[in-house]
Amino acid sequence: MPSGTGGTETLDALLVRVAAGDRAALRAVYGRQSTRLFGIAMAILRDRTAAADVMQDAFLRVWQRAAQFDPARGDAQVWLSSIVRYAALDVARTRGREIPSDDPDLGDAPVEADALDRLSSAEDSARLRDCLGKLEAKNREGIVLAFVHGLSHPEIAARLAMPLGTVKSWIRRGLLSLRECLS
Amino acid sequence: MSGLPDDPAEREALAGEYVLGTLDARMAARVAAALPGDAALRAAVAAWEQRLAPLTALAPPEAPPPDLWDRIDAAIAPPAPRAAIASPAPRAAIASPAPRRGWLSSLGLWRIWAVGATLAAAAFAGLAVLPRAPAPRYMAVLVTDQSQPAWAAEVMPNGGLHLAAMTSVAGNRPQTPQGRRMQLWGLPPGAKTPTSLGLLPVQGGQMTIRAPSVRPVKDMLIMISVEPPGGSPTGQPTGPVVFFGRLTAAGES
Known part of the structure; x- marks a missing residue:
């Protein structure tokens, strides 16, 4: 060969x-x-x-x-x-921060349930999907916007119309509950 | 020591945010700078990478610009120093008994084939990128009904099928008609009906089918038809077959 x-x-x-x-x-x-x-x-x-x-x-x-x-x-x-x-x-x-957080090309509503359905059915993905499903919707959306679309805390706050401090602590809490859920 | 907090829980959360991508430039740079000297932080980051990795599937795959590999290849030149000091016997995980000779001789065959194909296809610039491709076993040039080369298909040794758009001298590449999808089909010799191999990306000139639904064999006919957005509803081509070609062994042409 x-x-x-x-x-x-x-x-x-x-x-x-x-x-x-x-x-x-x-x-x-x-x-x-x-x-x-x-x-x-x-x-x-x-x-x-x-x-x-x-x-x-x-x-x-x-x-x-x-x-x-x-x-x-x-x-x-x-x-x-x-x-x-x-x-x-x-x-x-x-x-x-040139890209407005309401950029229509940002992806079609990443928090929609069917967006998570795009995760593969592989075991790791299924577990992550289940654990993401246990988070509050905005929390989940924040994590997906950050990881997939590279949004910063201020951008996520603007997009979700939430105070910056709230977004920061929500996302941190969300990460930690994900870790717990996956362990 | 690195401007990072000492509290382990805080560092763990920081690792998560680093991987998530929400740290600002200054903090992200601090974490990145601390990683080489901090095994615990490295492990925490690696664990977060594994945890969140499935989310990468939410980014729709997209073919990079066709010239990107050439740019990368040029950027890593020259090959000499690293290759020269590289251990001649790769580590045990590699199953390649006589790499040098096998690779070179198949490369030779491949080049001969490629030159022939280039001449036959006359002026199609897209072929210029092909000789860089590693030696395939079988390949096909899919042509239009005007015999214009449009796609190069090659069978990978693991049985996967790789498809790449060819660019004409005029700069044209095969386009997906508005609101439609192009669907790939394989018709093995002796078969009466083609089997779907999948939908082509709407834009993007490359795709790899890791495990084709029908094994790509010599003389298999490969076709691309124009179908409704979700692909053929019947499991058979319903729209016009716009490109087709037959798999032949590289070197036979």
């Missing part, structure tokens, strides 16, 4: 090869993950040019830091999406 395709290899194994400087392995990671990861960056930035720049930065980091990925400590897809999310969040933060 040619080693370049990575077709039968797990992402874990591909990242081990990336860590050894194997460009074909990075290409294979890109081929498998770029559509998912670009979607994640787009949900935060809503700008294809900015999202593409973030992807380029993120893949550079993957190239440079693949050795830091430890399959024993986490899932490769999660590791990759975290790198993309942090890079996108950095851009969103430095870009400042």
Whole structure:
């Protein structure tokens, strides 16, 4: 089997090869993950040019830091999406607050029950969905807006028409009850 | 020590907010700076990443610009130093008995095929990106009824199918008609009716079908039809078949 395709290899194994400087392995990671990861960056930035720049930065980091990925400590897809999310969040933060929180492109009512239904039926997703379902609606919406769309506390407060301090403490409480529920 | 609170509960909550993305730039930078030297904080962040990861599925997948890989590839150049010092024997997890030779020779075949295809397709610029792709086993160029190449399909060694739009010299790429969806079909040799392989993204030039509903085999006909928004209601193509091609072994052309 040619080693370049990575077709039968797990992402874990591909990242081990990336860590050894194997460009074909990075290409294979890109081929498998770029559509998912670009979607994640787009949900935060809503700008294809900015999202593409973030992807380029993120893949550079993957190239440079693949050795830091430890399959024993986490899932490769999660590791990759975290790198993309942090890079996108950095851009969103430095870009400042140009995007009005009532941007119609923000996503269609992420708190609707059917939005959570889009979570896959995989076990992790089902548990998270159940636990999110136990939160108050606005709390749940705040968490989804932050995680998926990269909204800051002030942006969430504006969008939910709630005081900033309330939003901060709600989201923190929501996170902690999620952790408890998932444990 | 790092400007972060000492209280463990506070640090745990901070890790959650870091992963959630709600910290402001200054605080996020502090957490990021503390991570390399703080194993407990790293573990807390990693645990939050795992907990919240399923939410990434709420971001609709979208194909990146077609030139993005080339930009990344250029950005990581040159390959020499890291590759040269890389251990010649990759770690045990890797199942690739004779990587170098196998990869190079299949790459050679692939290039020969690609040149032939490029000549045959005359002026279609989209092919220029293909020789970078790792060696496939089978592939197909889906053409229009005017024999214009529009999509490249390749079978991954794990049996998945990857589809990428090709860009014509004029800069045109296959477009989904307004309010419709394009649906992918496979017709294996001997089969009488095609099987749906899924809907194409409305915009975006790439998709990978990890586990196709029908195994992509040599000489399978691959087609794309125009269907209602939710896909064909009958399980068979109901709209016009706008692109089609046959899987052939790379190198046979």
